[in-house]
Amino acid sequence: MVLQAIFILVALFTIGCALMVVLHRNLFISALFLIASFFGVAVIYVLLEAEFIAVAQILIYIGAIATLIVFAIMLSRGMMTGRTSPRNAQALWAGLGSVILGIALLYVVAYRVQWPVVQKDVPADAIARLGSALVGRYVIPFEVASVLLLAALIGAVMIAREKEV
Amino acid sequence: MNPLDPRILGEWWNTFLRGLGLAEGWIVFINGLVVTLILLGFGLTSVIFLIWLERKFAGRIQDRLGPNRVGPYGLLQTVADALKLMTKEDITPDNAERVTYNLAPGLAVFAVLMLLVVIPFGPGLIGVDLNIGVLYIVAMGSIGIMAALMAGWASNNKYALLGGFRTVAQLLSYEIPMVLAMSVPVLFAGTMSMHGIVEKQARFQWFGLIMPAAFLLYIISALAENERTPFDLLEAESEIVAGYHIEYSGMKFAWFFLAFFLNTLILSAIAATLFLGGWQGPFVEQVPILGVFYFFIKTTAILLFFMWVRATFPRLRIDQMMALAWKVLVPMGLVLVLLAALVVKLPIPGLLQNLILFVTNIAILLFVLGAVGRHLRKEAERYKVRYQVSGIR
Numbered sequence: 001m002v003l004q005a006i007f008i009l010v011a012l013f014t015i016g017c018a019l020m021v022v023l024h025r026n027l028f029i030s031a032l033f034l035i036a037s038f039f040g041v042a043v044i045y046v047l048l049e050a051e052f053i054a055v056a057q058i059l060i061y062i063g064a065i066a067t068l069i070v071f072a073i074m075l076s077r078g079m080m081t082g083r084t085s086p087r088n089a090q091a092l093w094a095g096l097g098s099v100i101l102g103i104a105l106l107y108v109v110a111y112r113v114q115w116p117v118v119q120k121d122v123p124a125d126a127i128a129r130l131g132s133a134l135v136g137r138y139v140i141p142f143e144v145a146s147v148l149l150l151a152a153l154i155g156a157v158m159i160a161r162e163k164e165v
Numbered sequence: 166m167n168p169l170d171p172r173i174l175g176e177w178w179n180t181f182l183r184g185l186g187l188a189e190g191w192i193v194f195i196n197g198l199v200v201t202l203i204l205l206g207f208g209l210t211s212v213i214f215l216i217w218l219e220r221k222f223a224g225r226i227q228d229r230l231g232p233n234r235v236g237p238y239g240l241l242q243t244v245a246d247a248l249k250l251m252t253k254e255d256i257t258p259d260n261a262e263r264v265t266y267n268l269a270p271g272l273a274v275f276a277v278l279m280l281l282v283v284i285p286f287g288p289g290l291i292g293v294d295l296n297i298g299v300l301y302i303v304a305m306g307s308i309g310i311m312a313a314l315m316a317g318w319a320s321n322n323k324y325a326l327l328g329g330f331r332t333v334a335q336l337l338s339y340e341i342p343m344v345l346a347m348s349v350p351v352l353f354a355g356t357m358s359m360h361g362i363v364e365k366q367a368r369f370q371w372f373g374l375i376m377p378a379a380f381l382l383y384i385i386s387a388l389a390e391n392e393r394t395p396f397d398l399l400e401a402e403s404e405i406v407a408g409y410h411i412e413y414s415g416m417k418f419a420w421f422f423l424a425f426f427l428n429t430l431i432l433s434a435i436a437a438t439l440f441l442g443g444w445q446g447p448f449v450e451q452v453p454i455l456g457v458f459y460f461f462i463k464t465t466a467i468l469l470f471f472m473w474v475r476a477t478f479p480r481l482r483i484d485q486m487m488a489l490a491w492k493v494l495v496p497m498g499l500v501l502v503l504l505a506a507l508v509v510k511l512p513i514p515g516l517l518q519n520l521i522l523f524v525t526n527i528a529i530l531l532f533v534l535g536a537v538g539r540h541l542r543k544e545a546e547r548y549k550v551r552y553q554v555s556g557i558r
Binding site: 002026028029032035051052055056058059062063064066067070071074124127 | 190262265295296297300301303304305306307308310311314315318326329330333337340357
């Protein structure tokens with residue numbers, strides 16, 4: 001009962017912030033709302049007893065991704081004070097398309113997918129199991145992601161490197 | 166039954182609440198409220214004492230007296246300062262982005278206060294023993310970064326903005342060696358729970374003694390994360406006036422100040438927990454309440470070390486600061502993590518593991534210090550040549 005009320009409040013907060021991300025006229029404030037919405041998602045993870053994912057959400061999305069977005073906005077000239085319009089000539093069609101796509105996705109998620117449901121407490125060694133799964137069963141996707149990040153890292157160093165005179 | 170054991174006291178308290186005929190949900194709620202109030206009260210009042218301590222300690226180091234007018238030994242000086250800040254006019258710049266501007270100081274304090282929850286003050290004395298305690302600490306740190314960025318941007322002042330940039334650059338860079346340093350005890354203890362890590366350090370198996378290089382790495386990155394000298398170029402007066410909080414005055418400035426000192430306290434407490442055995446010490450098994458005493462002794466020792474550094478060291482240049490993080494601390498952290506992971510898996514007795522780790526840590530430390538020293542000597546030589554050529558002495 002209480003949990004449900006909290007869930008509804010948090011969900012409304014998250015959706016509201018997500019809406020403000022696309023509707024606000026100032027790009028920097030949009031980025032801040034994006035962070036608030038990430039935070040709401042983290043709270044929902046906590047409600048689902050997935051603390052690890054919640055903390056990872058804060059660490060990666062707020063700590064790394066959102067900070068990078070905000071940094072990029074701050075470094076682009078004129079983006080900070082300028083008021084950009086969130087609408088353009090295609091606003092109507094884009095809105096309609098998004099609503100139809102959203103309804104279709106919700107329909108599939110709610111009625112077409114068989115979600116595995118387990119009525120059990122979260123095991124105490126959930127993180128250890130997650131770790132073993134990452135380097136055991138899912139090792140190839142894990143390593144591919146690492147290689148991708150390494151490539152990005154090397155690319156960034158190549159771009160930022162001082163030219164040898 | 167031992168009345169000096171906080172765990173038994175907790176049991177007694179729970180039985181008392183159940184005796185009042187309260188539902189289980191209410192007991193959880195009341196306990197949460199009580200713990201929150203205790204932690205808040207402890208955190209906020211300790212800052213008043215900490216500021217006095219820092220001023221007095223720095224004063225003594227620099228051959229001054231420090232505050233000595235208000236109250237005995239100047240103890241009430243901070244109280245007077247706090248009252249002064251509260252009565253000051255609250256100024257918001259005309260062109261500031263109001264909501265963000267007002268939100269930033271609160272967010273800065275929030276990010277730090279949240280950390281108090283996972284600090285084990287003694288056996289059984291912990292807000293919540295999260296099984297992801299260490300990760301939680303790292304995650305909350307990233308919210309602090311956002312607060313600085315928001316303050317720097319919303320003030321609509323170029324010095325504040327530059328301060329904000331520097332803050333993000335520094336905090337993001339030093340977060341990486343800090344996480345690497347913290348993951349060494351986590352690897353060795355096999356758990357991320359703060360309480361679990363302390364329990365693994367029984368009988369003087371303090372991770373800071375076994376792995377001094379990781380401990381030093383943590384201390385250096387903590388100094389940087391706390392924006393303390395020699396890493397205080399975020400608020401370098403001679404360059405960017407006061408950094409991201411230049412426009413803040415009165416109580417809002419006090420909030421940033423509060424966050425700063427609270428962060429010092431908590432970073433010391435984390436260092437004591439992860440590397441100096443937290444509440445472990447002689448006779449803790451028999452008299453558990455001694456653990457609280459040991460914990461505060463260790464925390465204060467690290468705290469005084471931080472203050473000592475602040476009172477004596479000059480400031481780094483920004484390029485030196487970045488080079489130190491990326492060219493020295495990050496590689497060193499990676500090697501330390503690799504080393505700990507390898508040694509933990511070796512099929513040998515624990516004592517031998519500790520010995521191997523200790524010897525290799527000292528070797529790494531000597532190697533890194535030697536390399537940095539060689540580099541600095543070479544740089545000094547280069548400067549000398551350049552100035553002689555251009556005729557400047």
